[in-house]
Amino acid sequence: MKTIHRLLAAAAGVIALAAPAALAAGEYKKPEEHTWSFEGPFGTFDQAELQRGFQVYNQVCSACHGLNYLSIRHMGMEGGPFYTEGVAPNDNPALQAIAAEMRPIEDGPDDFGDMFERERRVTDPFPSPYENEQMARSANGGAYPPDLSVIVKARKGGTEYIRSLLLGYDQEPPEDLDIRTGNYYNPYMSGQVIAMPPQLYEGIVEYEDGTEATPEQMAHDIAAFLTWTSEPHMDARKRMGLMVMIYLLILCGLLYWSYRQIWSKVEH
Amino acid sequence: MSGPSTYKPSTGFEKWLDERLPIVRLGWDSFVDFPTPRNLNYWYTFGGILTVCLMVQILTGIVLAMHYVPHVDMAFASVERIDRDVNFGWLLRNIHAVGASMFFLAVYMHIFRGLYYGSYKAPRELLWILGVVIYLLMMAAAFLGYVLPWGQMSFWGATVITELFGALPLIGGPVTEWLWGGFSVGNATLNRFFSLHYLIPFLIAGVVGLHIWALHVPGNNNPTGLTAKTSNDTLPFHPYYTVKDGFAIVVFLVIFAFFVFYWPDALGHADNYIEADPLVTPAHIVPEWYLLPFYAILRAVPDKLGGVILMFGAIGVLFILPWLDTSRVRSMRYRPVAKWFFAFFVVACLGLGWAGAELPDNKVPVLGAIGVDFLLLGRVLTLYYFAYFLVILPVLGFVEKPKPRPASIEADVLGSKKSGDAAAPAGAPAE
Amino acid sequence: MTDVNNTPDSGQDPSRRDFIHIAAVGATAVGGAFVIWPFIDQMNPAADTLAEASTEVNLADIDEGVTVTVMFRSKPHFVRRRTQAEIDEARGVDVSSLPDRDARNVNIEAGAPATDENRSALTAMVDDGVEVDDALRAAFLVSGANCTHLGCVPTGEAGAYDGWFCPCHGSHYDTSARIRRGPAPENLPIPPMTFISATTVRLG
Numbered sequence: 075m076k077t078i079h080r081l082l083a084a085a086a087g088v089i090a091l092a093a094p095a096a097l098a099a100g101e102y103k104k105p106e107e108h109t110w111s112f113e114g115p116f117g118t119f120d121q122a123e124l125q126r127g128f129q130v131y132n133q134v135c136s137a138c139h140g141l142n143y144l145s146i147r148h149m150g151m152e153g154g155p156f157y158t159e160g161v162a163p164n165d166n167p168a169l170q171a172i173a174a175e176m177r178p179i180e181d182g183p184d185d186f187g188d189m190f191e192r193e194r195r196v197t198d199p200f201p202s203p204y205e206n207e208q209m210a211r212s213a214n215g216g217a218y219p220p221d222l223s224v225i226v227k228a229r230k231g232g233t234e235y236i237r238s239l240l241l242g243y244d245q246e247p248p249e250d251l252d253i254r255t256g257n258y259y260n261p262y263m264s265g266q267v268i269a270m271p272p273q274l275y276e277g278i279v280e281y282e283d284g285t286e287a288t289p290e291q292m293a294h295d296i297a298a299f300l301t302w303t304s305e306p307h308m309d310a311r312k313r314m315g316l317m318v319m320i321y322l323l324i325l326c327g328l329l330y331w332s333y334r335q336i337w338s339k340v341e342h
Numbered sequence: 343m344s345g346p347s348t349y350k351p352s353t354g355f356e357k358w359l360d361e362r363l364p365i366v367r368l369g370w371d372s373f374v375d376f377p378t379p380r381n382l383n384y385w386y387t388f389g390g391i392l393t394v395c396l397m398v399q400i401l402t403g404i405v406l407a408m409h410y411v412p413h414v415d416m417a418f419a420s421v422e423r424i425d426r427d428v429n430f431g432w433l434l435r436n437i438h439a440v441g442a443s444m445f446f447l448a449v450y451m452h453i454f455r456g457l458y459y460g461s462y463k464a465p466r467e468l469l470w471i472l473g474v475v476i477y478l479l480m481m482a483a484a485f486l487g488y489v490l491p492w493g494q495m496s497f498w499g500a501t502v503i504t505e506l507f508g509a510l511p512l513i514g515g516p517v518t519e520w521l522w523g524g525f526s527v528g529n530a531t532l533n534r535f536f537s538l539h540y541l542i543p544f545l546i547a548g549v550v551g552l553h554i555w556a557l558h559v560p561g562n563n564n565p566t567g568l569t570a571k572t573s574n575d576t577l578p579f580h581p582y583y584t585v586k587d588g589f590a591i592v593v594f595l596v597i598f599a600f601f602v603f604y605w606p607d608a609l610g611h612a613d614n615y616i617e618a619d620p621l622v623t624p625a626h627i628v629p630e631w632y633l634l635p636f637y638a639i640l641r642a643v644p645d646k647l648g649g650v651i652l653m654f655g656a657i658g659v660l661f662i663l664p665w666l667d668t669s670r671v672r673s674m675r676y677r678p679v680a681k682w683f684f685a686f687f688v689v690a691c692l693g694l695g696w697a698g699a700e701l702p703d704n705k706v707p708v709l710g711a712i713g714v715d716f717l718l719l720g721r722v723l724t725l726y727y728f729a730y731f732l733v734i735l736p737v738l739g740f741v742e743k744p745k746p747r748p749a750s751i752e753a754d755v756l757g758s759k760k761s762g763d764a765a766a767p768a769g770a771p772a773e
Numbered sequence: 774m775t776d777v778n779n780t781p782d783s784g785q786d787p788s789r790r791d792f793i794h795i796a797a798v799g800a801t802a803v804g805g806a807f808v809i810w811p812f813i814d815q816m817n818p819a820a821d822t823l824a825e826a827s828t829e830v831n832l833a834d835i836d837e838g839v840t841v842t843v844m845f846r847s848k849p850h851f852v853r854r855r856t857q858a859e860i861d862e863a864r865g866v867d868v869s870s871l872p873d874r875d876a877r878n879v880n881i882e883a884g885a886p887a888t889d890e891n892r893s894a895l896t897a898m899v900d901d902g903v904e905v906d907d908a909l910r911a912a913f914l915v916s917g918a919n920c921t922h923l924g925c926v927p928t929g930e931a932g933a934y935d936g937w938f939c940p941c942h943g944s945h946y947d948t949s950a951r952i953r954r955g956p957a958p959e960n961l962p963i964p965p966m967t968f969i970s971a972t973t974v975r976l977g
Contacts, residue, residue: 115604143422147824164824185834197826220616223422227607228615264625304615307425307432314433315603321804322596328797329589335793336581341755342380405815427820430811581794588801 103242103261105234108294112301115316118309119302124155126281127299130292132172133279135222138214138270141200143223144303146173150196153309155302169196177201215256217269226297226304231262237297238262241289243272348375372558377576378583379564381755385459386562387590388452394591395445396550400543402438403487410490412536414529417492418617436606442484443609444598446632449477458684460672461563467664469556472549474660479546481633486539488630492532493614498627500527500535506640509647526620566754567672568747575751626701634698635691638720639727641702652724659731666731668739676745680738687730690723697723827977829969832913840929842918845964845976849918849926851937852974855948860911862935863889863949871960872952878963887960889949892916897966897974905968915966915974916950922957937961 111120128149131141149156149172150163158166173194179201182189194201203219204210211218226232239262247259253267260268274289274296281287302308349370351357360367409428411420424431453473456462462470489500504521508514523530561570570576577583601608609631613624629637639656643649659666674681697720706714748754828845830852835841840853855863868874868886875884876891880898885891894913899905918926925941932938933954934947944955951960964976 143419143426145821145824147820148426151820185831195826197824224615228612230612305425305432311432311436311603311606315599318599318603319596321800322592322599325797325800325804326589326592326596328793328800329585329592332793332797333585333589336585340380340577340582342577401812405812408816409819423819423821427822429814429817429819431815431819433811434815585797588797 102264102266103238105231105238105262106241108234108237110233110298110301112298112308115312117312119153120298121155121157122283123295123298124302126283126285126291127295127297127302128155129282130274130279130296131222131299134273134292135296136201136203138203138210138219139222140202140204141223141303142202142221145197145199146176146194147196148303148306151306153302153306155299164196166196173198215269219270222300222303224304226301228304233297233301235262236300237293239268240274240293240296347371372554372579373584374578374580376558376579377561377570377573378579379562379570379575379751380577380582381564381566381751382562382583382586383565384586384590385451385455386564387587388448388455389557390587391448391591391594392445392452393550394594395441395448396543396546398437399441399445400547402434402441403540403543405434406438407536407540410536412490412533414492414532414618417490417532421491433602436602439610440598440601440606442487443630443632444594444601445480446484448594449480450632453477454688456563457687458674459563459565460567460667460669460674462664463667463669463672464664465560466556466563469553469560470664471661472553472556474657476546476549476553477660478657479542479549483539483542483546484630484632486535486542488614489532489535490539491614492618494616494618494622494624495611495614495627497527497618497620498623499629500531502627504531506650506653509650511647563672564751565673565675566748566751567675568751568754570751572750572752628699631695631699634696635694636698638694638698638716639724641698641717642721642724656724656727659728663731663735667735668737669735669742669744670739671744671747676747677738677742678745679742680735683730683734683738686726690726690730693723694720694727825977827975829973829975830915831973832909833972837912842926843976850964850976851914851916851918851929851950851961853914853929854912855914859935859948860889860893863892863947863951866947866949866951872954873958873960875960876963877960879965880963887949887951892949892951892960892963894966894968894974896963897968899968900970903968903970905971909972910968913974914948914950915976916961916963918961920944920957921952921959921961922955 111117111123131139146169147163147166148154150161150166150169151157154163156166156168156172158168163169173196176194178191179194179198180189181192184190204213207218220228226236229235231238239260242260242262243258245259245261247253247266251259251266253259257267257269258271259266274292276289277287279287279292285291305311347367347370349360349364349367351360351366356366359365406424409420409424409431411417421435424435426432428434456470456473485499485503489496504518504527507521508518510517519525521531522528523534561576564570568575611628611630613627616624628634636653636656640649640653643652669677669680671677674684697716700716702715702717702720704716706716706719709719748757825846828843828850830841830843832852832854835852835854837854838856840851842849843852844850866889868888871887874887876887876896878885878891878896880896881891890896890911892914894910894915895907897910897915920927920939920941922939922942922944925939927937927939927944927946929937932945934945936948936950936953937946938944939946939955939957942956944957945953946957946961947953949960952958967975969975
């Protein structure tokens with residue numbers, strides 16, 4: 075079987091060598107490398123960063139992009155931007171204040187059968203910027219601003235793609251690229267043309283924690299926040315993963331030992 | 343192979359039970375005192391690993407079905423709810439999704455092992471055919487399951503695969519509409535796919551029962567391909583192979599857990615986190631990695647019906663393999679020529695997978711300089727895939743001169759211990 | 774354990790040999806036990822269910838002697854504006870004579886006696902800056918509407934104690950929704966409630 079092992083290894087090598095070349099052949103730029111607190115097997119979310127990212131979402135992105143699969147209370151769950159130990163999401167004062175400031179929500183019917191508007195609560199979903207896709211398209215020149223709930227998992231390149239895209243408006247388009255009015259050149263976008271105008275200008279957000287809101291800082295924070303919305307249980311996943319790995323490796327050792335003991339008596 | 347039963351009921355209750363329903367005896371004869379060749383290597387642990395895979399998929403699947411909603415308006419949202427709100431939902435879904443890939447990884451190891459050691463040859467033809475049936479059912483279950491999250495890849499994968507049936511002459515159109523329950527993939531399709539996805543694993547479990555039954559009549563094949571004759575050739579299954587399989591299963595679980603906890607989305611496709619949209623097809627639609635070789639075979643033919651026939655033929659040929667291989671020698675360990683054709687067959691399958699993942703018109707790295715694109719690569723490898731079964735194996739049995747084989751499994755085991763690897767002839771497969 | 778590493782193949786000492794097998798099987802069993810938990814816990818209420826929205830009831834619309842049934846956490850709840858006669862009747866009962874002497878009211882400390890004062894909306898919390906008439910609070914009784922026996926919804930203004938009567942197995946509740954006779958073990962539970970205006974109460 076050694077021959078087979080060698081051949082398999084060689085085949086894997088060929089594929090590994092070929093893969094980057096195949097990527098570069100695509101028609102968009104690879105997202106820029108960047109360092110994140112949640113990288114690697116032990117990385118965790120940075121709560122201050124998530125809170126700033128939420129502020130960017132709330133004050134900039136939410137005008138056009140929804141977070142349809144999230145409720146406000148999610149931000150108070152363990153690992154979330156506003157999680158406080160021992161406080162249930164429903165009782166979280168920071169979230170109650172955030173909910174109250176958001177657009178009212180339609181509820182009902184009341185005792186007379188009419189729908190009515192009331193203050194948004196922690197248990198309610200994030201407000202949707204448009205009532206339906208048609209309205210979203212007509213408000214955006216035919217383009218549909220995607221929902222951001224799982225955007226990091228829904229795009230190749232994930233977190234780094236989001237950050238690069240938001241900062242990628244400053245580059246010169248190639249001369250042969252035809253960009254229609256209302257569209258913008260952005261090399262990180264698939265097809266290199268994007269309908270979303272640049273958003274992150276100096277000073278568009280004033281951070282509550284006093285951090286200077288440079289475009290780089292905002293892009294970093296919103297990318298981190300959207301990573302959290304895409305995978306709110308990432309911290310728990312890695313924590314449990316460590317325990318499971320330690321357990322399995324110990325069990326592996328025990329079983330191998332046991333295996334050697336049992337087979338020590340026979341030639342095989 | 344299995345001799346008279348050695349089970350001795352030790353308590354009154356066991357005796358009482360044994361006279362009425364000898365289920366403990368069955369378990370004892372099959373998994374405790376079952377005589378197993380003493381020279382099985384780690385390639386033979388994948389049967390046990392696959393049993394674990396099937397159990398993991400069934401258990402996590404039953405639990406996920408408690409939360410999943412098979413409706414086009416709610417399926418995607420219900421999967422998001424599993425990931426966000428259901429207790430341990432993220433864990434269970436990761437295990438189920440990664441588990442599908444792990445299942446196929448293990449089954450490919452299992453199949454290639456069978457091909458190399460000639461496990462499909464008499465008297466194990468039915469054992470092999472039942473295995474191919476399991477493999478077919480697995481592909482069906484995987485495809486149906488991939489549709490359920492109702493992402494873009496779910497929807498368009500379902501569309502493309504069901505459209506395959508449209509290639510059938512005359513009945514193609516009606517059959518496709520019958521599969522859909524409408525005029526396109528829609529809510530009716532999603533509902534029936536969910537129902538069938540829940541059913542198939544239990545069918546698989548049933549065929550696995552037959553597969554093990556068919557295994558326990560002639561007994562295990564082994565790396566020498568020799569039939570076990572004396573009790574010196576075998577060891578009782580327990581504890582020798584329970585512990586070996588157990589160790590291999592845990593090593594496999596380490597890889598499994600690595601993906602579940604540290605790289606859960608690596609084996610999936612980003613587009614499937616976009617909710618299904620019947621108006622927009624993703625730029626690059628590909629099946630999951632384990633079906634890519636068949637996708638490449640499908641695309642190798644410029645004709646719709648031809649491609650479909652060839653794709654199903656690629657699996658169909660496995661059913662007649664026991665009668666295509668004319669060699670009298672089972673194990674390729676003693677087949678110096680066949681071994682190399684087999685090695686290239688493995689490479690061809692990997693290459694077909696690669697060709698299936700890329701756009702057909704893209705140039706193959708390095709070979710692209712001489713004008714080889716992935717379509718051509720796919721065609722050449724498809725040709726080899728079929729040639730391996732239909733030409734090489736039938737002809738080789740007549741022209742190849744096998745190397746001398748040891749007298750028995752026992753002789754092989756003790757002989758190699760004494761002589762060691764250094765004494766083995768050059769190019770011989772060392773265990 | 775470390776000394777075994779020096780002689781991995783020995784297996785001379787039977788106790789040491791057994792130890793490793795027992796350890797391996799034991800570790801597998803412990804792992805298996807941990808694996809079971811996610812499969813069980815996933816059936817517990819999910820985060821969205823636990824966070825289910827609260828319910829607001831406008832008391833101004835409810836006349837004396839009228840019961841409104843509202844849904845709160847997917848369960849029906851009675852909201853009754855009782856007549857003075859009913860309040861007096863409820864207050865006249867000696868708590869020590871009740872089958873269940875616990876107020877079953879999450880708004881006050883656990884185990885408080887089942888007096889009518891401890892059961893009525895007098896125990897509801899009041900938001901800052903909201904003034905609520907005490908007579909109004911005393912008149913209102915808000916309670917779960919599922920019989921504590923097996924969950925049927927009792928009929929109002931019925932039974933031997935002028936309160937509720939459960940048709941399923943004959944439990945009688947009084948005008949304070951306390952169990953008086955029949956198989957039900959407990960008084961109908963009082964949900965968490967807060968006055969958010971002079972006439973609006975929020976459950977949850």
